[in-house]
Amino acid sequence: MNRLLDELRGPVPPRAHDARAIAALAANPGCARRAVLDAAGVDKDGTARHLGFPAPFGQSQFAITRGNAFEALVKENGCAELLRLLRELLGLPVAQVGYQDVENVGSHLRASHTRALIDRAVRDRDDSAVFYDHPLLGLEIAGHTSYLEPDVLAFQLGGRFHIVEIKSFAVIDGQAEPEKVAAAARQSAVYVLALRALLEDLGHAPERVSHDVVLVCPENFANRPVATLVDVRRQLAVLRRQLARMTRVDRLLEGLPPGLTFSLAPDAEGVPTRSAGELAEALSQVPARYAPDCLSTCDLCMFCRDEARSCGSTDLLGRQVRDRLGGVAGMSEALGLAEGTVEPAEDQEEIAGVLRLANRLREECLA
Ligand code: SF4
Known part of the structure; x- marks a missing residue:
């Protein structure tokens, strides 16, 4: 393939x-x-x-540069700013947190190194917290493995993982644009799914990955970061259902x-x-x-x-x-059925009746 x-x-x-x-x-x-x-x-x-x-x-070049600068700020000094935010948000009762930059091992080894680190974090659970920067997670999509890079993975005291998503759109007076938050929640749900799949593959309980993702954004036009928990259970359910409906890529390739x-x-x-x-x-x-x-x-x-x-x-x-309109592929065919100028096929009788009724109602309204 x-x-x-x-x-x-x-x-x-x-x-x-x-x-x-x-x-x-x-x-x-x-x-x-x-x-x-x-x-x-x-x-x-x-x-x-x-x-x-x-x-x-x-995204414009300006927005990309601004996003990269904000992410660097949140992650500088071994994610010190992120630790401050998570201490408040999750009640993290530790002053220090470990920091592992997975990127140090080189791009070709990142997925296997992430896997080994996650496995070790669950097995040697001591009372510490660790941030994994630049992790790489695999996720099978329609029979094909895709590799994904969440901004940060946080492994917290109590044995739970949190996905951390850093976005540069502003939170103003506690509110952010709903479409941007919704898009961030959909993306984060993909990471949660990938990390749960990894834990399952390693023989650990997938529920160790929290469905509450940590969204970090700049607050009130300044560059000061603020963190919020976003519940992605609904996005996860939709994602699972949709991915299960996808045809396997190898079957799609067969027909080309x-x-x-x-x-x-x-x-x-x-x-x-x-x-x-x-x-x-x-x-x-x-x-x-x-x-x-x-x-x-x-x-x-x-x-x-x-x-x-x-x-x-x-x-x-x-x-x-x-x-x-199932079974009626073209608009001219739908109009013909509605106006009675096209004879419906056997399996189109029902939809043709609905279209004729809709057409009659429309004409009565216009008259
Ligand atoms: S039809 Fe498919 S390829 Fe075309 S825009 Fe929509 S998702 Fe993309």
Whole structure:
């Protein structure tokens, strides 16, 4: 399978599968296109740009720099500021805390080193607390292992692990933007799931990983960090359900034409050698499941929306309407059934009746 995924990506380094990508993937478990591109580590942002359909979101360079500076501040001096915050938030009754930077072992060993440290922390439980910086956790997504990097893992007195998520959006008068908190909660739920899977694999109780994640943000426009506990039980339940619904990547690969590639291999000027038309043609070989939610979660949203528009797909109307219209794939077919100009197939009788009624009500309202 790895050889096939390498061919799909072409001779360029793979893009890491981060928690944001997994949360977005779980938000649309029926999309084979996204599942295949993510498994192959294809640069979706670069692909969308080369196709002429850049995504309408993404962090500015200023926001990225500000986020990195805030994270460095929280982690400086062996996470001293984080210790102050956690002492208040979790009632950590220790003055000192251990600090392990997993990055010191080199990138290729980080996952196994994280695994060994976590195992040791649970087995030799002494009354101490430890912060693990730059840990690397594996999580199996649709039969393919993805590697994730939470900001910090905190192992606390009492044998519980907490995921610590550091974000640079501000908390003003105790309130942060709800969408940003919701996105952070979805990402953190991915880390909780990955760490619970690791503990289970090591033969320890997964419940040792708390469902309360520690969200650290700057307070009131200053750079002073503030920490809050966010309960991610609901996000965990959704994530588990969605991941279980995903088709295994090896089964998706079986249906692809031989020689298919989404390669963005660059020329001497760094421009992809492949034409945008060829790349679009290759993408169209993998079925997508566009939904309006894609506009805030997937880099390919503008391309897939254009594709859904040009074939008049009911996907454009949102998941709820599309699911209610089950068996009617196109908008012109739905309109024809509503107006009675298209004869319903045997399995469309029920939905055709609903559409005719809706059309009659609409005409009465307009009259
Ligand atoms: S934007 Fe396209 S590739 Fe991305 S999840 Fe939506 S349908 Fe799938």
